[in-house]
Amino acid sequence: MKNILVTGGCGFIGSVFVRYILEESGFTGRIINLDKLTYAGNPENLLNFEELYKDRYIFVHEDICKKDALDKVFSNYNIDTVCHFAAESHVDRSIVSPEAFIETNINGTFNLLEASRKRLDKIKLFHHVSTDEVFGSLGAEGYFTETTPYSPNSPYSASKAGSDHLVRAYSETYGLPVTVSNCSNNYGPYQFPEKLIPLMIINAMEDKPLPIYGDGANIRDWLYVADHCRAIWQIMNNGEKGETYNVGGKCEKRNLEVVETICSLMDEAFPSKSGKSKKDLITFVKDRPGHDKRYAIDCTKIENSLGWHPVESFESGIKATIEWYLENQTWVDRIKSGEYLKWIDGHYNM
Ligand code: NAD
Ligand code: DAU
Numbered sequence: 001m002k003n004i005l006v007t008g009g010c011g012f013i014g015s016v017f018v019r020y021i022l023e024e025s026g027f028t029g030r031i032i033n034l035d036k037l038t039y040a041g042n043p044e045n046l047l048n049f050e051e052l053y054k055d056r057y058i059f060v061h062e063d064i065c066k067k068d069a070l071d072k073v074f075s076n077y078n079i080d081t082v083c084h085f086a087a088e089s090h091v092d093r094s095i096v097s098p099e100a101f102i103e104t105n106i107n108g109t110f111n112l113l114e115a116s117r118k119r120l121d122k123i124k125l126f127h128h129v130s131t132d133e134v135f136g137s138l139g140a141e142g143y144f145t146e147t148t149p150y151s152p153n154s155p156y157s158a159s160k161a162g163s164d165h166l167v168r169a170y171s172e173t174y175g176l177p178v179t180v181s182n183c184s185n186n187y188g189p190y191q192f193p194e195k196l197i198p199l200m201i202i203n204a205m206e207d208k209p210l211p212i213y214g215d216g217a218n219i220r221d222w223l224y225v226a227d228h229c230r231a232i233w234q235i236m237n238n239g240e241k242g243e244t245y246n247v248g249g250k251c252e253k254r255n256l257e258v259v260e261t262i263c264s265l266m267d268e269a270f271p272s273k274s275g276k277s278k279k280d281l282i283t284f285v286k287d288r289p290g291h292d293k294r295y296a297i298d299c300t301k302i303e304n305s306l307g308w309h310p311v312e313s314f315e316s317g318i319k320a321t322i323e324w325y326l327e328n329q330t331w332v333d334r335i336k337s338g339e340y341l342k343w344i345d346g347h348y349n350m
Helices: 012-023 067-076 091-096 099-117 155-174 196-205 225-238 255-269 300-306 314-327 329-337
Strands: 003-007 030-035 057-061 081-084 125-131 178-183 210-213 219-221 244-247 252-254 282-285
Touching: 003 012, 012 030, 012 225, 067 099, 081 099, 081 225, 091 099, 091 155, 099 125, 099 155, 125 155, 125 225, 155 178, 178 225, 196 210, 196 255, 196 314, 196 329, 210 255, 219 255, 225 244, 225 300, 244 300, 252 255, 255 282, 255 314, 314 329
Parallel strands: 003 030, 003 081, 030 057, 081 125, 125 178, 178 244, 210 282
Antiparallel strands: 219 252
């Protein structure tokens, strides 16, 4: 791998991945970060990277829905590897406005696969970053394995399922060397505050209501984002072509438990002026339509075959995450004001 095209590298997981690759992984080649900079893409997540890593980090402001532009990027930068993060990623948005999810997650992935097929002799790997939501919802027992049948319930998960199938088909039909990872809920620094954990931290900072959908008994399997990025890199280097790998935190928690933990930690780190506990801000609201009850990953395959394990505990990870949001008030303010959206082609447009 010499020239890795990372799509969606200005988003939450993509930016942590790019930082990990350039700073910690030992990779000596080039990262070409292609991102459309939607509301979720924030170039400030990789502030100064073009100067810091002059010949090794290139930002391309592009859209994976534009076929011709993709062909140019593949040939201009001699792409030999793809790590595909770019997606519309938020379930609630997919319920309100599904179209962008179909466009980016299905058609955009198709365009990337086509661009790769045109250079089949040069592509060493196409890694597709996907989600455990493709498997649908679990009852009280059992785990998602790599052979669990797909049963997506939201427009988001259906669009990701569609993209997974396309990736598999390009492997089987055209011999494109692919790997796929299906991961559980990530949390950590740089996550856009529409997702549960950062939304609760930021609302708690401002003593705003903490909205819990339904009764708060839905269960998610939480994984610290750095652990996910290590898993992806491990799969890219040592995974078997054509295989999929489930990645999870072995950390099932009810939503209410997650929010109560955040409240307790915030009571210590950022107490309310009123002296009241942040728990008083918890507000039960109307449930999400089609709300999946429980996700839980069996990650035996990646543990046994690649030696990857989640290392961050929820206790230390959530503490570090809260500290990061408290210490990065400028990042938070600029996200809330939309200021970061003025970045175009690596420059701040006044
Ligand atoms: P995110 O919403 O934070 O970031 C998405 C990035 O993709 C943004 O930078 C955005 O600008 C970019 N993007 C969107 N549409 C694009 C387009 N048409 N062309 C180019 N770039 C585009 O998402 P995230 O939470 O970092 O998730 C990254 C990937 O990981 C997604 O594929 C998601 O399905 C998957 N995933 C996420 C989680 C999670 O918990 N967040 C868990 C498992 C898998
Ligand atoms: O499982 C992996 C998936 O995790 C990823 O593929 C998605 O990209 C990512 O968004 C995430 O999906 P969820 O829907 O599980 O994440 P979210 O943070 O939106 O919600 C987590 C849980 O918290 C879910 O049960 C809904 C609930 N929730 C969420 C929000 C935003 C609330 O109760 N209140 C809220 O305000």
